[in-house]
Amino acid sequence: MKKISRFICYVHIVSFFIFLSSIYALAQDINVAGKIISSEDQKPLSQVSIMIEGTTRGSLSWNDGSFNLIAKNGDYLIFKSIGFDSVRLQAASSMTVIMSPNYIAGTEVVVIGYGRQQRKDVTSAISSISGEQLKEMPVGNINMALQSRIPGLQITSSGNQPGAGSMARIRGINSINVSNGPLYVIDGVITTGDIREINPEDVESIDVLKDASAAAIYGSRAAEGVIIITTKKGARGIASINYSGYFGIQKPVKTFDFINGKEYEMLRRLAYYDESGEILMLNDTTATKRFDNQLFNALELQSIREGKSYDWVSQILQNAPIHNHTISVASGNEKSKLYISGNYYNQDGIIKNSNLTRYSLNASGETQISERLKAILNTNISYVDNRLLDQQIYYNALTISPLMPYSDSTGESTIYKDPTKGTLFIINNPEVLTKSPTYKNDDRVLGNLALEYRIVKDLLYRTSFSADIYNSKNYFYAPRNININGSYTLGGYGSLQNFSYRDYTFENTLNYLYSLGIDHSLNALAGFTFEKRRQEFNYMIGTGFPSDKTSYKDMSLATKKTIGSSFHNWALTSQLARVIYKFKDRYIFNASIRRDGSSYFGENNRYGVFPSVSAAWRLIDEPFMNGLKLDATITDIKFRVSYGVIGNYNRTYNAIYSAMSSSGYPFDGKTVVKGYQINTSYLANKDLRWEQQHQFNVGVDLAFLNNRISFIADYYNKNIKDLLLDLPLPMSSAYVNQTINIARMNTKGVDLQLKIHLFKNNNFNWQTEFNYSVFKSQITELLPGIDSLRPDLKVGEAPNSLLIDYVYDGIYQAGTADSVIMRALGVKPGSVKIKDINNDGKINAYDMTIVGRTTPKGWGGIWNYMNYKGLSLTIFANYMFGHSIFNKAYQDYLYSDGRRLAIKEGLNFWTKEVKDINGNIIVEENTSTNIPRPNAFGNATKTSPTGTSSFAVQQGDYIRIRNITLGYDLPAKITEKIKLRSMNVYMQFLEPFLFTKYKGVDPEISQISTGTWSGSSYELYPRYRTTSLGVRVGF
Template sequence: MHRLLLLSWVLLMSCFAAVSAQQITGKITDKEGVPMIGASVFVIGTTTGTVADIDGNFTLNVPENAKKLAVSYTGFSTQNIPLIAGQTAYQITLANDGIGLDEVIVVGYSPVRRKDLVGAVASIASEDITRESGATVQSALRQAPGVVVQQSSGAPGSGFNVRVRGVTSVNADNEPLFVVDGVPVIAGSFAQQGVGGQSSNALADINPADIESMEILKDASTTAIYGSRAANGVVLITTKSGKAGKTKISLNSSYGFNEVINKVDVVDGTQYNQYLRERFGAGGDVIGGGGLDTTVSSNWQDLIFDRNPVQSHQLSMSGGDLKTKFYASLGYDNENGALNGTNFTRYSGRVNLDHRATDKLGVNFNLSYTNSDNKRIQGDNNIYGAVSAALLLPPQVPVRREDGSYGSVFGLENPVAATEVYDNHLVTNRIIGNISASYSLLDELSLKVKLGVDNLNLRENVFEPSSLQSTAQGLIFEASNLRTRIINEYLATYTDQFGSTSLSTTVGAIYQRDDIRRNSFETNDLPSDNFPSADAAATPAFTSGDKFGSTLNSYIFSANVNNGGLYVTASFRADGSSRFINNRWGYFPGIAAGYNFANLNPVGPFDLLKARVSYGQTGNNNIGDFEARPLFAGGASYLTTPGISQSQLGNPDLVWETTNQINVGLDMALAENRIGITLDFYQKNTSDLILNRPIPSSSGFGQVIANVGSMQNTGIEAAVTFETFNNADFSWTTQLSAAYNKNEVTELFNDQPQDFGFATRLAVGQPVGSFFGLETDGIYQNQAAIDADNSLSEDRDYIPGAAPGDFRFVDQDGNGIINDDDRTFIGQALPDVTAGIDNKLTYKGLELDFFLQFSLGNDVYNNNLAFAEGLNGVFAPTVRAFEGAWRQEGDGNMFPRIVGGASAENNRQDSDRLVEDGSFMRLKTINLAYSFEDGLIDRIGLQSLRLFVRGTNLVTVTDYSFFDPEVNSFGNSNVALGTDFLTLPISKSVVFGVNVGF
């Protein structure tokens, strides 16, 4: 009897065990019946899962309480498959997700499907990030609508100006916040030795090959959760992670060349000699004090620009199982600029681990290390710069004199010397990483804690030998800049389903601390160039050092509700910053709602028809750590007694710059999700601009920082993505994007304009980056025209000293005199419209993609013309200016006469003569690749083999007359935009490469 009972119990338990761990099988294909190799299959609500094999088949033991499977594959819509009692075999067909509606992206601190978004978010995938040669994080952002990316210099590793939906600040930062794997990273230019307007780029330390995707958060409902640093948008960077399955090893290697995008046609030796005689008469032959040699004709641009190599090598390994996944990589990049002597070298390494210790506990670890060396050359806006001298130095100067020294004249640097002997290295060692742990208290409630760090250690080493014009007996400059950022995050997330309504909420506390230490010194007068060390110098020029930092304490809340076709999201952040005194806390709310009219039933031809509206408030605290505080400095010595003095007035009532933004959008999908259309309208109003306000000089200071301004940005963005073809052999996807933005300054202190840069003026009613000067009305062709103008005034000449061949200026106030009161706005640096056309085509193993970039309606203040086409001094002019100079009546209205004195100064005044249309169309990237068939590469033991050739900046169509319209001599200035003064242009490149998978 006991044996019978025991046997019965064993049989019963076996039945329960069979029920609690039922085995199912299945096959996953697309609509064409092609197996989905590696498709993921997970039991919803558990960590149980597997991947499909080479035939698309899978086998899985599912728990007793399992109700649904989630089946996903890159490029296809995720499907939830109900588990039917008694059914053990499943045939699953995945539908193509042509425009990525089922793609899951991270917005703020929560993942969300793209089809559920109610904010304005643009995404860039990994293959699009690395499609550009010499790519950096910022360079890929120009593919997103509403994002203007300007590379201020063509030097490798140099800075970018990135503007998301316009300019929002004058004194604070206008760059978006960059967040890498949840860590807001340090960005900006931290070089302490200036080389003209060229800035350095801290984000060049991030290896683009390690990035899986980038999301650009543009509206305030998505950025408000980042609070006081989000007024300029947020860029979320997610690095690559491992996937369950066989370990994959990839080697990506490329080699190619950079060369200058354009050259400027300047006079040769014979033409320069003729120019000197016209300008100075018979005495022109002896101009230069013996520095000129009429027997030579140096083509300086050919001597400093060359076709220089660029190479990149990346090795990565990824894999894992359902519990532990890993990704590891090593990278080496070496880019020589088109300008000889410029170079950027980067060594990088990364390890990402994701471990599921138990069903409730998960641990994540991300760590990257970068060592970079940026070799810089004296840049623009600088008479010692290589490009500056190559344009202005006469061709009759020899490269080297008979004694071996570098030839020079008029105090200009020898361009070849600037590239050969000037030694400036900017060396960075950087660690970015985070470690986090998440624990599920309940199925609906999880806790997460994260520790993040960004440690940037930068060193500068500069040696200027005595053979350069910039120093008489040699110069040594050395500096260090150590920046450390620590982030602590504590988050709790609750997710639940109430009938057809899903709810996800997150609350958390975040603490950030930044510590900065800088030191620098300069010494002069070396005994010889063979002693390039500080202790050998006779004269210490200066020493400098400081230590400072800031803290930011934050509390966040977000909630996402999905009820059928209705989506609502709300967020709130409170930030407390040490940078303010009486107004330390700022509060930043955001809310958005959307409704998908095609959620239950298609509406006409639409698979998706979602209307969206959002509103939010963000801040900008990217000012100096002590801007609000009174400061004192040493150096105020009395005889031999050291002392201090006040160096800055404080303002304890300083508050945040605040931006309020409203966004109205519409998302549409048609033709089985093969066509996607996104439209957005926005308005951003920024108040409490932090500017310097004039104060009575009796205070001992001329200005004090205060909240005294406001501005507005209004714009429209549109993006259309469609799959023209998509079958087993041929696919063609096109994306069209365009954005219009209007910027306007709406308030300044007493509405008084402020001048920046050359002809840049900040004024109420005008956009930031407006040019201000005289308006020309042709060239005086005869004396009668001059006499007619002079008759308009009895007090003085219309233009004092004017003669035939000089510019005529418009008398704006009609008083018969040309003076500063006749200046007016003559152009703007910000484009009216930016656009892009992206095409991707595949035919069997052949791939072709190309991206066309457009910038329309922007002007460039071409200050080169005042020197290279001033026709008044000793600088070498351009060929077109020399040949087109006014010499007799009827010669035209473009170039004035060759003359000195007062007339020449009139002809070189800030005027619309120096403003040119900077609109352009550029073939930004083009890639051609071939992937070999599996059957062929299997024979040699490879998983994949792909050959490619890549071109960057190959074609530029523009009316701009100098090197490049995409320039800015003032680096990362907020307001002095679109000014070109002897700026190094960007490079065009062609590289050849191979991708190998093992």
């Protein structure tokens, strides 16, 4: 009995100590680290909320799905993310968390104007792309990463040179003369400028507001849509350090096969030899010598004797490196969050000495000062150093004589002068031009400081101050051996330009949330904003420097100087309000209004009001749908409709005021006295008002098979009135034009997006996405009683989108019915034949007609993502069709005038038989061709007054493989051994393939002026392909 009692006592004592030990163990802190992945495709999940059960402590997962936090033994962690089922697990030092999609359509959050909203509650046309999706195409420019990813958003580049701008257009052409670019909102900072300074690695999400209902809250500047960029923020938990970088090589893409020196010599002789076009035979030796001296300069003759040929294109091109590096740090605790990143981007151009270097610093933070008060700060600081080359360098290399050596016998760079033209035809040495770039230095600060005060539980007051500060300096110097404006006697040419602006915005908003039971919810917003902009521009041009070594560094040394400047202030004050009402979680109504007052307008029209209304019906949530037993077959049906009015005003500040200009006045019939007068080029109009866009949109959102298939379709119709036009004034008024609000136009179109999850299991995942957009714009009214102001600006057509020229009708042949008109026109066989549209026996402006339209009939993108056990493949392509391009360069290469380089295809020119002095045939007769004979005496201008025709018009249809990326995520067991949270390595191929019948450098062209499609192609900077290796590492 005693032994039993002792045993029981022993058990109790041991149990007591075990209990004490367990309490001690439970009280110990442990460092919890892990990764969160989706059960569908094993892709990491970012921004997952991790909370310690029963506390307010927690963290968020990073972009690679990893997370860290401090917990106690025995704690349970709750993992939550929109669109996924919650997970509850006990804390451990190493965890792998698998979350399953809950297949509730529209649960992701989108950013709207001055707020956020769940996708399922959105009543307007908003498209979104996440930072994770942007990472699938590592590029240095956000706009180019968005290209063809968002239906309705069209982005084109202004060129291939490093630092070239890009143009974004949302839903077609919306104006005749005013900019068609969207409004950007970057972490609350509103801007209409370029966004190339923003590092794509810092972007958390991009939301594109496409219809008037979504954009009207931004009022008078939202006619072209709104792009909201949200950058990454810190999160609660242990600090995370991430590195992302890549290095690549850019290689020029060969476009044409050009002729060599021997072929160029033949074309030049034929072009100058016999203008009659009837007898083609080379002269005797004596005459040929004189002929040579007239046609070729001394250096060319030397090349002919030595049988040499020079490839000027290869001389200026190179394989160029590109690299990009980003380091970011993110951290946070219960009260504060911080994110800081630094970026270095460097791109050499494939034409020597062109370059873009960017340094940027992004910082965002927030802190909970008290239970009711929070402070938020977002800042982006950037510096861009850009070396831009003359746009004519590549064209010069394509047109300069291949008989011209790169340098003369003394080593001096050569200058090409046509001996038959003297100074009238001079081509600068392309290699010399590469040594005289324009140096462009830009620095920019984007910042937003906000305070949020929760007055009561459902009422939030927010006040913020934003700044967009930009400075740009341009320096250029052309030495004596560069031709400027046809002259070498300038003694050097230097220029300095400075452009800067300061844009400040102050905003105050009240946001009220109210719920009545489970059936009614209300979100009300009211606010006031004030914005002020100060802009300056000044320049100085100098010529006649004592030495090229001084260049632009001391402009005071120039013997002749020209200076100029401009300056203006602008202010905008606004009141705004919005109400979002939801009934039974399936009927959603949205109404907003904004009143803007702008100093751009006169007192009579200073204020504009921009209202909008929209509604959505979630049919899938109707009770009767449950009775249809659709289960997972149909997972979402939502209908949307909206109407709104938005404004546009980006051109009027210089049209409401009179300006001064310098002038000369004759005095005593002998001398001219300089003076000043009111600028007579335009008459001020203080009654100008906003261009207004009335837009209707209807859309449907569908999802099937547990969201494995989703489809979004939108149709829009925009009636745009009060368009700005320059009205020609009678000579008696003493003015040339006056800008007025008078024209109208209509733009309608369709946006479609289809997403399909083709395969998904534990090992293999394949997703594909297709989008398509089309629009049609047409002017419905110009001036009263006038249907056309210019050939390319007429009622019934899209503004500035017509190609107007003469119609190519073949080649004139001898001994045919063409003989009569050839005699009338004074042209010879082998010349370009132009169609006589009105059959009056003359070729003049009345024979010009529409030969092409530059607006496409459709464009879009196709995206595919595949993943197999950590190995991923991304393929992205975009396309465009149904538009024309005026390919002037291609025509120049075929229409040989004996002075410019030609392509091999141009050797199939019209010609009669050509013999040498001994009667041997050296050029066979070729009269069955569409390429005219070489002619230096006006081959084109005698038949086409413009020198061009529909011959140069080509279809611009193309399919381009923009990106192929092959990546691999190292397994956790490997990264743990090398003390890393995660590691991804990838190889990327940018622009590897282009499928098109277009014969030029690139069918995807844009000429940024008014923002409409120009459709004009000139060989400015060649296309290139990029192969790069990259890595992403989490520490």
